[in-house]
Amino acid sequence: MTRTIRDLMSRQKWVAIALATIVLAGVLSVVSPVFLTVSNFQAILVQSSVTAIMAIGMTYIILTAGIDISVGAILFVTSALFAQLYMDTESYLLAFTVTIVCATLLGALNGLLIVKFKISPLITTLATYSIYRGAAIHLTGAQNIPVPREMGFLGNGRILGLPVPILILLIVTIIGIYILNRTRLGVYTRAIGNSERSATETNLPVNKVLIAVYGFSGLVTGIAALILLARVGGLQSGIGIGIEFTVIAAVILGGTKLSGGSGTVVGSVIGAVFLVLIDNGLNLLNASPYIYDIVRGSVLLAAVAIDRYSAVRQKASLEAQRAERMGFGGPHRAAQ
Amino acid sequence: MKRIFGAVVTGAMLAANAVFAADITIGLSVDQLFESRVAVNNGIKAGAADRGYDVVEVVADGDAQQQNAQIQSLIAQGVDAILVCAVDQNTIERALLAAKKANIPVVAYDRDLPDSRVVQSFVGPDSLVDGRLAGEYTAKALEGVEGPITIVELIGALNDQNGIDRSKGFREGIAKLQNVNLIEVPTDWDSARALSGTQNAFQANPKVSAVFAATDTHIPAVETVLSDLGKLAPMGSDDHVVITGVNGSNDGYQAVLSGTADAFVVMGTDATGRKAVELVSQILAGEKVERLNYVGGNLYTASDAEANKAMIWGAPK
Numbered sequence: 001m002t003r004t005i006r007d008l009m010s011r012q013k014w015v016a017i018a019l020a021t022i023v024l025a026g027v028l029s030v031v032s033p034v035f036l037t038v039s040n041f042q043a044i045l046v047q048s049s050v051t052a053i054m055a056i057g058m059t060y061i062i063l064t065a066g067i068d069i070s071v072g073a074i075l076f077v078t079s080a081l082f083a084q085l086y087m088d089t090e091s092y093l094l095a096f097t098v099t100i101v102c103a104t105l106l107g108a109l110n111g112l113l114i115v116k117f118k119i120s121p122l123i124t125t126l127a128t129y130s131i132y133r134g135a136a137i138h139l140t141g142a143q144n145i146p147v148p149r150e151m152g153f154l155g156n157g158r159i160l161g162l163p164v165p166i167l168i169l170l171i172v173t174i175i176g177i178y179i180l181n182r183t184r185l186g187v188y189t190r191a192i193g194n195s196e197r198s199a200t201e202t203n204l205p206v207n208k209v210l211i212a213v214y215g216f217s218g219l220v221t222g223i224a225a226l227i228l229l230a231r232v233g234g235l236q237s238g239i240g241i242g243i244e245f246t247v248i249a250a251v252i253l254g255g256t257k258l259s260g261g262s263g264t265v266v267g268s269v270i271g272a273v274f275l276v277l278i279d280n281g282l283n284l285l286n287a288s289p290y291i292y293d294i295v296r297g298s299v300l301l302a303a304v305a306i307d308r309y310s311a312v313r314q315k316a317s318l319e320a321q322r323a324e325r326m327g328f329g330g331p332h333r334a335a336q
Numbered sequence: 337m338k339r340i341f342g343a344v345v346t347g348a349m350l351a352a353n354a355v356f357a358a359d360i361t362i363g364l365s366v367d368q369l370f371e372s373r374v375a376v377n378n379g380i381k382a383g384a385a386d387r388g389y390d391v392v393e394v395v396a397d398g399d400a401q402q403q404n405a406q407i408q409s410l411i412a413q414g415v416d417a418i419l420v421c422a423v424d425q426n427t428i429e430r431a432l433l434a435a436k437k438a439n440i441p442v443v444a445y446d447r448d449l450p451d452s453r454v455v456q457s458f459v460g461p462d463s464l465v466d467g468r469l470a471g472e473y474t475a476k477a478l479e480g481v482e483g484p485i486t487i488v489e490l491i492g493a494l495n496d497q498n499g500i501d502r503s504k505g506f507r508e509g510i511a512k513l514q515n516v517n518l519i520e521v522p523t524d525w526d527s528a529r530a531l532s533g534t535q536n537a538f539q540a541n542p543k544v545s546a547v548f549a550a551t552d553t554h555i556p557a558v559e560t561v562l563s564d565l566g567k568l569a570p571m572g573s574d575d576h577v578v579i580t581g582v583n584g585s586n587d588g589y590q591a592v593l594s595g596t597a598d599a600f601v602v603m604g605t606d607a608t609g610r611k612a613v614e615l616v617s618q619i620l621a622g623e624k625v626e627r628l629n630y631v632g633g634n635l636y637t638a639s640d641a642e643a644n645k646a647m648i649w650g651a652p653k
Contacts (some may be wrong), residue, residue, distance in 0.1 A: 003585065032540065032614065033419055034539055034542075037539070039539065039565070040539045041495045041616055043535045043536070043539055043564075046535075046564075047531075047532040047535060047536075048527070090449065091431060130397075133397075137369055140372060141374065142369035142370055142373070143374070143587060144371045144553060144650075146556070146590065152560065152563065155560060156560055163564075180504055183596075215613055227551040228528060231528075231531055231557070231560050232527040232531060232556060232557050232560070233527075233556025233557060233559060233560060233587070234556055234587060236370070236371075236527050236553050237369060237370040237371065238370060238525055238526050239526075239527070239528070241398075241526065243528070258431045276532065279532060279533070280532075280536050280539075281535055283519075283521065283533060283536030283539075283540060284536060284539065286519055286520075286540070288520075289491055289494060289520045289521070289522035290494060290522075292522055327614065333585060
């Protein structure tokens with residue numbers, strides 16, 4: 001049994017975070033009587049929805065061995081665009097359409113800059129983070145803009161008894177899984193992450209894939225922005241600050257390798273839920289507000305350390321196998 | 337003769353002031369832009385315009401190193417005084433020492449720098465009093481409630497003095513209530529965190545009597561949670577949750593008008609900005625100024641918020 005789980009964990013990295021989530025949920029259900037309630041589970045999923053949706057887009061980017069620091073700024077600028085457009089035109093259709101198109105274009109612009117100028121994704125998106133956030137502040141004059149009450153349906157409405165944010169998360173997750181596993185874009189995304197040089201040498205459309213991947217992340221960030229705006233009740237200049245790190249943390253916790261090539265959409269969604277679960281648990285336990293960041297940081301550090309440790313072990317085992325095949329006794333023995 | 341002499345002196349002083357004023361430039365170093373900060377900055381600009389001063393504004397976007405460099409740049413530009421709202425006390429002191437060396441007076445606004453050897457004066461909200469006003473209102477609203485009273489407190493940033501003082505003041509205000517179970521929810525001034533924290537707090541404590549938001553911009557998020565849980569009951573009904581906040585934004589104003597929130601404390605943003613310029617003016621004229629200058633807020637409820645709309649900086653004009 002243990003071996004089966006271990007095998008599964010080594011093949012499917014998301015199983016580890018799923019198990020960790022189950023264990024944490026088990027602990028919380030023992031220490032807090034209200035944890036195991038339908039409404040609490042719904043609350044956890046609703047709270048996870050924004051981060052999880054963004055994490056799906058980020059999974060694709062990290063799979064290409066890239067990173068996008070500007071997603072929080074895209075979240076903010078598209079929220080600002082929606083709030084401002086709706087205030088000026090009172091047209092939902094126009095505001096929704098422009099917001100989603102702009103979010104996709106801003107993401108794609110990141111991809112375009114990365115492939116055109118061959119600058120590292122970290123530096124490129126750090127620059128665009130500043131540009132996008134500055135543009136939004138300029139657009140709104142750093143003012144708060146309320147959104148109409150009926151928009152609250154996106155944030156706390158229900159369809160067939162399920163909260164709308166959870167439904168949207170489900171749809172985006174299914175689409176994310178489908179594209180990654182059943183389309184050429186998904187295959188190319190992993191291929192670029194495994195080795196961009198090989199992907200280029202085998203004539204894969206690397207540039208187009210990268211632009212599409214960053215564009216997809218922008219698109220889902222736009223969707224997340226609308227949910228967040230509906231839930232928070234209006235635009236505030238603090239929206240999206242630091243969320244990129246939570247999103248990246250969710251992806252890493254979900255088993256996607258920072259070096260690219262390996263990872264799953266499901267893992268990232270569970271990673272986002274896990275992070276919310278930590279906050280939920282600390283809230284339920286009425287923990288001191290000073291320890292929240294410590295706990296979150298420690299969990300992320302542990303996840304990265306485990307990922308690194310397993311990568312080192314995997315590499316050592318591969319090298320040992322290779323050495324054995326070539327007739328050496330292994331790297332250490334060969335060194336003696 | 338005395339009258340003529342007096343008139344000449346007064347005229348000369350006014351002329352000198354006009355010439356003097358025309359040459360004065362205030363360097364305004366802002367930590368980052370958000371609604372209430374913009375409102376204070378507008379007060380500064382209005383106060384400066386009244387006196388004929390120029391203002392050079394730089395914004396650090398929450399980056400302490402950037403603010404440091406921006407202050408060095410203001411010194412290089414030869415501004416006559418610096419008004420600063422610091423990102424970080426420790427990082428900024430080096431740049432402020434350079435200002436002192438260049439004989440440029442420094443006044444802190446909105447966020448004090450108590451350990452600074454350079455800052456000559458501070459003007460900002462009396463966050464302790466603001467929090468206490470909200471606390472006392474909550475205590476009065478919950479007077480007579482039997483059994484344990486659960487209050488959710490949405491705390492601002494844990495390292496921000498205004499947030500800390502609002503929290504402290506609120507606790508002082510509710511001190512006379514017996515049997516209080518205070519649930520602290522850290523928000524870091526982020527409404528998304530306030531939203532999830534409030535939701536979790538309500539899950540863990542189904543019977544919450546009151547919510548205090550360190551900034552009223554979190555009140556719409558509280559409204560979302562109450563609406564989610566079917567607990568959004570207007571003022572006056574038995575299940576009503578008493579909601580108060582501090583700031584004075586449009587979010588707070590609308591929440592109070594709609595009856596979702598009970599009361600909010602409105603900061604005197606314009607008065608703070610104008611006082612900051614007055615302090616600069618006094619220092620430049622060689623006058624002695626108080627080290628600490630507080631501008632207390634006013635509490636408004638549904639009964640008097642609309643009538644005092646002009647006093648509420650965030651209310652639509």
